[in-house]
Amino acid sequence: LRLCVSGGAALPVEVMRRFEEKFGKPIYEGDGPTECSPVTCVNPINGKIKPGTVGLPVPRVEMKIMDEKGQELPPGEVGEIAVRGPNVMKGYWNLPDETRAVFRGKWFLTGDLGTRDEEGYFSIVDRKKDLLIVNGMNVYPRMIEEVLYRHEAVKEAAVVGEASALHGEIPIAYVALAEGSKATARDIRRWCCEHLGRHEAPKKIFIVPELPKNAAGKIVKRQLRKDGEIERGIDQSE
Structure with a gap:
């Protein structure tokens, strides 16, 4: 085993640590949407690795963090990751409106919220559509998931939102436990309350045998949302 690269979905720092501890090899995390052919950035193979980041833009690709008005944000501020380069698609086939919605000039809006640090490394905070208010x-949700993964009993975790008349939305966590673990939802929630703000700690935690995944191994959050709606009796016919 010479080289390990992770992409396609955010890699929790704790999972990276466990992997490197077991196999003795670093993971080079990168990222890039399908619309960008599909790599935009990666931690440099022969350079500095920053866990929790997706690294630096690959050659000939430019990236920046934009606010809602399309203005570039300074290092450390959260905004949408935008990409420009020869790897970016021309548009969605026969979907001109959808194409216009994801471009600001020649900059492609990835739908990822992220930050850039002083050294130019990018970090993904979350998908824009997954942001909870x-x-x-x-x-x-990803910040909550990072805390969940640090609990020794947690094998996998995913956080989604649930509508709340009192709070607007509340975070809900689905957790698959490590083999042999006897931790309870109360144990996991106590851990979250110790490491997160009151508005961030999941209000409900469900212990499940495993989390739903697609063919690429990504956790399918929309299925968790759907399962939650069915449980609460929300009509799924539409």
């Missing part, structure tokens, strides 16, 4: 405050 709890009591008027932004809550990023």
Whole structure:
């Protein structure tokens, strides 16, 4: 085993740590949507690896963090990751409206919220569509998942939102436990409350045998949302 690269979905820092501890090899995390052919950035193979980041733009590709008005944000501020380069698609086939919606000039809007640090490394905070608004405050499910993965009993975790008349939305966590673990939902919630703000800690935690995944191995959050709606008796016919 000479080289390990991760992409396609955010790699929790704790999972990276466990892998490197077991196999003795670093993981080079990168990212890029299908519309960008599909790599935009990666931690440099012969350079500095920053766990929790997706690295630096690959050659001939430009990236920046944009606000809602299309203005570039300074290092450390959260905004949408935009990409420009020869790898970016020309558009969606026969879908001109959808194409216009994801471009600002020649910059492609990835739908990922992220930051750039002073050294130019990019980090993905979450998918823009997954952002939760709890009591008027932004809550990023991925940040909650990072905390969940640090619990020794957690094998896999995913956080989604549930509508709340009182709070607007509340975070809900689905957790698959490590083999042999006897941790309870109460144990996991206590851990979250110790490491997260009150508005961030999941209000409900469901222990499940495994999390739904697609053919590429990505956790399918839309299935978790659908399962939650069925459980709450929300009509699925539409």
